[in-house]
Amino acid sequence: MNESSDLQRFQELIEASAERELTEVETAFIGRMGFRSEQCRQWLEADAEVVAAAVEQDPLRTVPAATTLDWARVDAGLRRAGALPDSRAQSRNAWPLLPAAAALLLCIGVINAILRDGLSTTPQAPPEVVAEVLDLPEGDGSLILHEGDDEGVLMIILSNG
Amino acid sequence: MDVEQDDEDRRLVHRHLSGDVGGFEDLYRRHRERIFAVLVRMLRNREDALEATQEVFIRIHRGLDSFDPSGRFLTWAYRIATNHAIDRIRRRKVRKETPIVEESVAAGSDLRTGRSSQPQGADAMEREEIATAIHDAVGELGDAHRIVFTLHCYENLSYGEIAAVLGIPVGTVMSRxxxxxxKIRDALPGDWDPGGPSRSRERKPE
Structure with missing residues (x-):
């Protein structure tokens, strides 16, 4: 086929595609000629420049960016679906590290002070000291220290809450 | 579309598949604006597009292990977004779309930057007329034509890229x-000259 008959068939097939479904061979012909033939390409894109200029005027050419609040909603949905890590779980996992280390240091200091100076002036057997981190509400980070002797119990509560 | 960007995408997919939860999060933060924008243009409704963006990224997350790393992540993501948009359009046929064009044209400003770009007089009327015409005309295209048109004229995808995204022959992309x-050209005012005075003035420095 020569170029003009190719162009004619190209045009006919493109026009026909609005009315009926093209065969695989016809579609392949359009694809091939649309790339190979300068004439076909020019005819195919005859309206391209005008339409592209009009698209420049479309407000949707520049889509207003989603706000931080919008993204927070999407993030929350993705977290619920398990696509993003749960930030609360992360903070739960991270909490023991710093506050617990600080609480432990304080605890050791208090225990040392009690062992060194005692709680009263009366001689007595070495006090029994029990330190424990209670299962308090999330993020509380409280630390309670018991000091027991014959006369009672001293309870020290260290809290980062 | 950029080779370095594609490589970085593949690296993030690999990170995700290796068990690093940050891999998907980085992919999401990297492409969410782009996916959101394409969904706004296809669905022509901001709220719908936001909801669709969330659903698309959930689908991407669930399907990442089926992503073929020899292909482009963005093409794959566009395919998921496009299919999802088509599903949504079909489901909501009876719903009225929000006329985004009215609020943004009326405001006369670039909503992304907040800068006023309101032209004056005849220019303003012409721009508004064209803006309304193009917006309405694109909205009236059939789904198949609108998707192809959006991917080419707004997302700047080539014929081949659109064919890959939609899984259709290049010849079909060309005819659509x-x-x-x-149809868009027929909807524009007959006497509109894209190289006319308003565009010439636009190019002049202030």
């Missing part, structure tokens, strides 16, 4: 785009 362009 031809008909979409012709």
């Amino acid at each position: 785009l031809y008909h979409a362009r012709r």
